[in-house]
Amino acid sequence: MILKKIKEPAIAIRSAAPTMIDVATRAGVSTMTVSRALRDGASIAEATRTRIMKAVEDLGYVLDQSAGSLSSKRTGFVAALIPSINNSNFADTARGLSDSLAGSGLQLLLGYTDYSVEKEERLIESMLRRRPEAIVVTGGSHTPRGRKLLAQAGIPVIETWDLPKSPIRHVVGFSNAEASAKLVRYLHGKGYRKIAFIGGTTNRDTRGADRRAGYEHAVAALGLKDSRVISFGTPPISMKQGGEAIARLIEQWPEVEAAICVSDLSAFGALVECQRRKWAVPKRIAIAGFGDFEISSCSYPSITTVGVHCYDIGNSAGELLLRAIEGERAGRSVPAETIITEYAVIPREST
Amino acid sequence: MILKKIKEPAIAIRSAAPTMIDVATRAGVSTMTVSRALRDGASIAEATRTRIMKAVEDLGYVLDQSAGSLSSKRTGFVAALIPSINNSNFADTARGLSDSLAGSGLQLLLGYTDYSVEKEERLIESMLRRRPEAIVVTGGSHTPRGRKLLAQAGIPVIETWDLPKSPIRHVVGFSNAEASAKLVRYLHGKGYRKIAFIGGTTNRDTRGADRRAGYEHAVAALGLKDSRVISFGTPPISMKQGGEAIARLIEQWPEVEAAICVSDLSAFGALVECQRRKWAVPKRIAIAGFGDFEISSCSYPSITTVGVHCYDIGNSAGELLLRAIEGERAGRSVPAETIITEYAVIPREST
DNA sequence: TGCTGGTATGTTAGCGATAACAAAAAAAGT
DNA sequence: ACTTTTTTTGTTATCGCTAACATACCAGCA
Structure with missing residues (x-):
């Protein structure tokens, strides 16, 4: 017994x-x-x-933290949505975010939207079910319901990689249109007049669309008569698609002198295609990219691009969010903040 | 009142x-x-x-899912640890994993170890605090405590990207050493005799170390007298470091005919450095990489590499883990499974 | 009319931790 | 020796949800 x-x-x-x-x-x-x-x-x-x-x-x-967070009302999660996990720019942002969170005890809940606002909406909801203490999204375009969910979530919301017209709350980013325009003006200053833009076929990638808009605006402002836009492939366009696009560009407008590609990856594809076809870069045609991926500095010739501080976007977002979380918990009202990150045209051998 | x-x-x-x-x-x-x-x-x-x-x-x-999971004993999390979020190979694996989980209601908790087993140990513990229903790790090298934590967690454990000697439980991967050896044999078959290997300075990247071991083993097995190994830079080595490494290689062993780089990124860096120095590839020196990153097929000349099915590693791991979770919940005993994924030498212009 | 078998809803009792308060023990001061 | 203060530990009551069981309800049929 x-x-x-x-x-x-x-x-x-x-x-x-x-x-x-x-x-x-x-x-x-x-x-x-x-x-x-x-x-x-x-x-x-x-x-x-x-x-x-x-x-x-x-x-x-x-x-067991799930049990703990139920009673302490602190889950220790921060949600972040990025368009793609395979894009080194966004991966850098995620890393910056993750690094700034290290030591705070907060853990990153990462989701990727595949450049779709509908998928983003679903992700926002599933993230919110985990009761994150803050949420970081990419860009300022959301479905109406996604926007509403974010606004009502009762946690700090940070939109990144963009400067939305009417932000939900906090912003860490820069104007893609303005950055793109700056690149046009740089090319113009180097003497190029017939400047083209290569990008994807849809506006799914809103930052890509903004870059195109910035290009068109700048071209018009400089009094260059025609804009030459090649739309090819579903965004985000790959290296290969960049190569095909430049072939089409030259076929359609043989007089073109310079091409701005929506990203460095497509710019590199375009560059290589030119090398295969023995079109001298930048003599026959100049090529510029966007994003300052490692490849743009490493290729031969190296590629002129717009340097964006991807890591810093994530890092600043992380610091901002820590401040906001702490502020809200202390009962202080946290004012909406907009942090504009830097970018610069990086002249290289390809222009 | x-x-x-x-x-x-x-x-x-x-x-x-x-x-x-x-x-x-x-x-x-x-x-x-x-x-x-x-x-x-x-x-x-x-x-x-x-x-x-x-x-x-x-x-x-x-x-509120944290409350729900407390009472239902199901968190809906799957933890995955990868060395780096910025490496497109591992990002592909994460995507494969995430895609195979879509629809099952399971959410991926991603962590990156920065190629350090110590950081991995800390991550394992913090992941386990969230009570994931399964955990996926990269490679078979862990700290003793990390190993113990995994073994005692009481959830399906999957080691990927490798074929560990004594796996904890499930495995989805391939032998990096064997793949590397295959590349050596391919080069040997093409007539190259003086073959070198370029990799990082430490064994932090265990897959990189395995590839080097496979190279040395194959070189010896083929009766090629000397192995020529350049160790340069902290793994994972970058494009730039690949460039510097090949310069050192040629300086040290001018007779060298071919170089195997630990990854496509370093191979590309090496290729470009050769172009800058007017060393013809593959005539003066042949270059091969590892991983079949997009760049290896897009560069000019395109780079011979070992094609690894990164996405499939993640995808298979996801499916395996779903089966294991379901099996354990149904009370069935789930036998340890090892899935060997395919790889193949992809001959291209650089060799 | 009463009985069976299903469907739809409610009740009770936790899940595993922590906040907030309470009490006991130890240290310090007079 | 006896307060007072500080440090350390314990008690109780949730946190927000769901499992398991209980019950009400309804149709169909003998």
């Missing part, structure tokens, strides 16, 4: 993962003391802490 | 985000019914469901 009494709980306890109660029992303290020992900053007698840690180690216990 | 009673809760309730109780009250049902309405597959009268959805809409209610 006594034997049975001892045996049963022993078996029952080992079948499932240990909980804080198991640790507390083993260390001879209450769960609250265990909870305190596992977070830093709480006042615990050193001997007790050691005893608890021993029990934790013995049982292989790992704290 | 009565007025006060009515007012107070009204004020109190509106201050915070609405909970399921608010929705239930508004729709005139119990929270259980709301809970059922918000998940599919439950038997609910259509009229009731409509009424509940209306209340959800009116209140802007979003389900």
Whole structure:
């Protein structure tokens, strides 16, 4: 009889993962003391802490944060939505964000929208179900419902990589149109007059669309008569598509002197296509990209581009969001902030 | 008196985000019914469901999954650790994983280890705190404690991108050493005899180290007297470092005929450096990479490489993990599985 | 009319942790 | 020795949801 009494709980306890109660029992303290020992900053007698840690180690216990966040009302999540995980620009932003969060105990919940606002809306909702303490999105274009969800979420919202006309709250970005226009003016200053733009076929990539708009605006402002736009491939366009696009460009407008590509990847594809066809770059045609990917500085000839501080966008967003979270928790009202990140035309050998 | 009673809760309730109780009250049902309405597959009268959805809409209610997972014991998380978020190979794997999870209701918790097993250990622990239903890691090298945490977690564990000697449980990958050896044999078959290897300085990138080992083994097996290894830069080495490395290689062993680079990025950097120095590729020196990044097919000349099915590694890992989760929940014992993914030498212009 | 078998909804009791307060123990001061 | 203060630990009551079981309801049929 006594034997049975001892045996049963022993078996029952080992079948499932240990909980804080198991640790507390083993260390001879209450769960609250265990909870305190596992977070830093709480006042615990050193001997007790050691005893608890021993029990934790013995049982292989790992704290359950979902349970903790339910009672503490802090999930420790920050949600971030980027268009693509395969684009080194956005990956850099994610890294910047992740790095700025390190040490704060916040964990990044990453989602990728595949450049679709509909997918973004679904992601916003599924992220919000996890009760993140802040959310970072890319760009200022959202579905009406997505926008509403963000606005009503009751957490800091940061839109990045763009300067939306009517931002939801905080912004960390720059004007893609203005950056693109700056590149046009740079080419104009170098003497090029017949300047073309290569981009994707749809406006799915809103930043790409903004760059095109900036190009058209700048070309008109400079009094260059015609704009020459090649739209080819579903955004984001690849290296290969950049190559095909430049072939079409030269076929359609043989007089063209320079091409601005929507991204460095397509610019590199265009450059290589020119090399294969023995069109000298920049003599026969100059090529410029956007984004300052590693490849633009490494190719031969190296590619003129617009340097964007991708990592900093993420990093600044992270710092802004930490400030906002802390402010809101302290009951202060946090004013909407817009951080404009820098960019610059980087002249290289291809123009 | 009565007025006060009515007012107070009204004020109190509106201050915070609405909970399921608010929705239930508004729709005139119990929270259980709301809970059922918000998940599919439950038997609910259509009229009731409509009424509940209306209340959800009116209140802007979003389900709290952390609370739900506490009681249902299912968090809906899958953790995945990759070395770098900026490497398109691993990003592809993450995408494959994410895609295979879509529709299952599972969400990816991504972490990057920066090629460090120590950082991996910390990440494993912080991921485990979120009680993921499965965990995917890159490679078979872990700290002893990391290994123990994984083994004791009580969830399916999948090691990827490698074929570990003693796997923890499931594996989806291939032998990097064998793949690298295959590339050596391919070059040997093309008549190259003085073959070099370019990689990083440390073994932090264990797959890179395996590739070097495979190279050395194959060179010895073919009876080629000397191995020529250039170690340069902290892994993962960049395009620029690939360029510097090949310059050193030619300086040190001018007789060298072919170079295998640890990745396509460094191979591209090496290629461009050769072009700048007017060393013909492949005539003066042949160059091969690893990974079949987009750049290797797009560069001019295009780069011979080993094609690895990165996306499939992630995708297969996802499918395997879904099976394992389902099996464990059904009480079945799930046998350890090893899925070997394909790879192939892709001959191109650079060799 | 009463019984069966299904569908639709409600009730109760946690899930595993932490906040907020309470109490006990130890240290310090007089 | 006896307060007073500080440090350490414990108690109780949730957090917001869902599992498991209980019950009400309805149609169909003998």
